Amino acid sequence: MAACFLLPALTIFFLYRILPLGWNLWLSFHAWSPLKPAQFIGLEHYEEMLLDDEVFWQALGNTLIFIGCSPLAIMAALAIALLVNSDLKGAAIYRTIVFLSYPLMTVAVGIIWRWLYDERSGFINWVLRSAGIINEPLKFLQSFDMALPSVIVADFWQVLGFYMIILLTGLQAIPQHLYEAARVDGVPARARFLHITLPLLRPSIFLCFVVGILNSFTSFDLVYVMTNGGPGHATELLITLIYKAGFGQTRFDYAAALTVVQFLLLVVLTWVANRAAGGNAGSRET
Amino acid sequence: MSLSGSNGWLILRHRFVAVPLALAIVTGAWNAYVAINDGGIIAGTVQDPAGRPIAGADVLFFERSMLNYVEERRTRTDAAGAWRFDGMAVHVGQVEAIAPNGQKSERRQLRLWFKAQNTEVTPLIVREYR
């Protein structure tokens, strides 16, 4: 009974997620290009990746930075959520505005931010220059040090609203009487936040973090449009590397190995986050 | 207000009905307007600085190609200094007049609201003409 209800969804995931993943796994142990027959080469790709490919390590590092920064956005979102949660007048409007950037197409977001960062006519440089903070325009997307943060900021701008909504839902799930009781016992606001809000918010925060992890590859379009991984490999993420290795260099076999590694990495991260969130959060999305 | 909307004539006031309806009306009106005005006629006159018409002046029409504007059409003004292009299926271009003495007017940028919009171009003035 449950089986036949699950079937349609599972079929789709089997066809478009699991089967391809299997294909990648299989391919990662072979030497193959579109018109050549595959031949088994064992762990060669993995050896090359781990021992002989500094770009992989750079991309891995960037990906981890990308994910590692999401807590900042989550905190910001949490602050906003707390502000608009309670009976604040016009909270609904604030909520809408903050969320407004999430429905945007990532490609478009990339174009928009590339334009904001523009050296001559970009808003950001213009503000900084007319405020006299800098004399020379900053080349955000062309500088080795600023490119990655710049992309991350653009990503924050897009997902902040989504985080906020998730956290809001979590907040509203917290029974009010707990606060009442605490207030009666004269527990100060900070303590109430630390001992009631945060613990009960764990699942929502976990979900935000999962979204943050997913961002490390759903932001492909963003990086692709804004920097395409450059300068050097300063904004190379695993996902852009996978794409380049596959379609740019026609090394689908190597790309497959990268995919498998990224998958395992994300699984581990998610598992850890889940543990941190106090177990079974997985079965409690939003 | 729920997605399913409310019942009776009130449904017209439900935003999921009202908005598309409004859009439909606007679109219809606009298309009607376009249908009436897309004769593809672009016309105007050529004058000297004093506002006297210049007869026999060449009027060139440049259409936008990928990177620059290229001459596509050319006509000559009549005794009243009037010129006219028919069947212009463009929405952007440039016109320029060359008086019989070879002097040119400024190149006028034309941008229309839709392809083949009937357009009356304000007079092209040839400065050095006497």
Next chain:
Amino acid sequence: MRRRNLLQATAVTAALAALPRPGIAQAPKKITWLTWNLVHLESHIKGWIASFVAANPGVEVEWIDKKGPELPAFYQTQLVAGTPPDVIDIQGALGLEYAGQGALLDLSPILAREAAVKGSFNADYLSNWVFEGKNYMVPYYISKTLLFWNKTRFRDAGLDKPPTSFAEIMAAATKIKGGEKTGLLTLNFDWLYWPFMQMSGVELLSADLKTPTFNTAKAADALGQLAEATKSGAINGISWTGRWVEPNEAFATGNVGMLHAHAPAYFWIKGKGPWINADTLGAAHAPGGWATPNSHGLGISKGSKNPELAWAFVKHITGDVVADSLARTASVLTGNKVVDQAQLVRLEKDDPAAFQVLKTQFEHTDKMCGNWRLGNDSRVKDAFWPEFQSAVLGRKDPKTALADAERRVARELRRA
């Protein structure tokens, strides 16, 4: 998780093997033409196809256009699916890569058979797509780099003629720079910057293309000078970070002394820079006449179901009539000798500046560099460019960068 995947994997291999080929492009008399970024020519392209169909009744031609960066993804997928577009329009090195993969049909026998057709192409440009002795593509629209120089900037700097050596370029750039002004800009994608190394006596690879030979004192010196000049502002930093728009935009403002770019850049900057005419813009050869081609060619997929028809179509598209129409509408050179001659004659009257520029495309055609006949150019490029970029932007010192680049390039060559 893992065990399940392994099971899936075997399932996949089975499944993939069993996949029947999809129906597309299997109709007996249908061919598909994949173009690279030509949507803006839609109306003309439809016309050219129509005239081909008119001449070959019962034939159907499907036209697909993809944007440069996405075209490889599309073509590769089609290859794997066994439904490659019959005729493809791709940029220089990529053609060789696909040839190296065995995706393209060797045109040499056909060209040998049809000497007239072969003769209609400019031999040097045609030879850009000779890989391991076989000719895999014919020119569609061609270009190579040259040195644009802003005569006004030069005059202000007390210079009157374009530089004739790497040292002179650097000197001129330094003289011109100051305030908003910078001395030199270059395009950097697809090896377009390579003439600067070539003119300094640097060879990327040994003649047999098996070993890197660029890690030399000369190279370190040239790289050092480029980095130095970039730091001082003599070379505009956009040279190493921009793609196509940014450098051309910058040069069009009129604040830059020299632009090292391929010919099509002229029409772009002309559209943007009202100051540009034959008296203010000079077109010169890079010192030593070195230039990197950036041409598009037409190739035929080996997987084509109708190779003969595909070839007929290629002949139609590169033939005098259609090529001429392309040359006029897109203001390009086609590699078709007759058409290009006519184009030059036309421009000499209408647009002297454009004439100066395009004329260079047929001079020193024996001095093309940066177009190694490699089957894995993109990998070599990805191994070399980031290191080079780090060096010119002062991120790494030239010696380290070259050493790292050498190691990585060598690895790619080993792998090939």
Next chain:
Amino acid sequence: MRKTPTWPRHAIMLVVCVLMLIPFYWVLKTSLTGENIYAYPPRIIPVDPHLFNYVDVWYMIPFPRYLLNSVIVTLMAVAGNLLFNTTAGYALTKNFPGRRWVVLLLLSCMLIPFQATIIPAYLITSWLGVLNTHLGMALPMLSTIICIFIFKASFEAVPRSLIDAARIDGLSEWRIVLRIMLPLSKPAVATNVILNAIWSWNAFMWPLITTRSAEMQTLPLGLARFLSVMENTTGALYAFVVLVLVPGLAIFLMAQKEFIRGLTAGATKG
């Protein structure tokens, strides 16, 4: 809470909102401006603004056609998600052997990036024979995991007693879902509609690979195709960006009430 003044919170939120809105304004302004968009310093108010960039865009690509394709694909995706996610979500509320494994499986499925699955996905789609069709474009998006869990959460909130009662009345599982579960989960439905509408509306790489003919392109592809011609040198590009974004935003704004309530309700008794 009551006692503390609310104006500081308003002040903060106003700043936040301004920051969030600036990019929108900057693009809008660029799409309207008549001057060379590379002029420095850029103007805050567009100079001699006009709408002709939008006219250019309209003629640059078959806009209505692309819009239609986008709409069709989005509708398919939304419908599919409603059907499959409801059933799946309902199934997950029951206890059956291996339930935990299914949940794990679904969760890990979320972690597989699409870009890495293009080729097999394409082969599978062609094997199903729906290449270059709206269905083919919608297929991989017909069910989304997060939304399954949203339904699960919202269904779990439905009191058991109701369901048991229904069962005693001999309602089939289907009818239980239709008659009891869904009516009580309108917010979850709204959430599904919006999220999936957003996601499929914005899909880029997959339509790019599966569509051959120009008639099948969707708006995001139009954007890429547009970029290739104009690059970023003209207000027209930004006019296009606006045109692509407006429909999605409009839908969201119209449905956002239910949407936010949806996520909330989903959580309150998750």
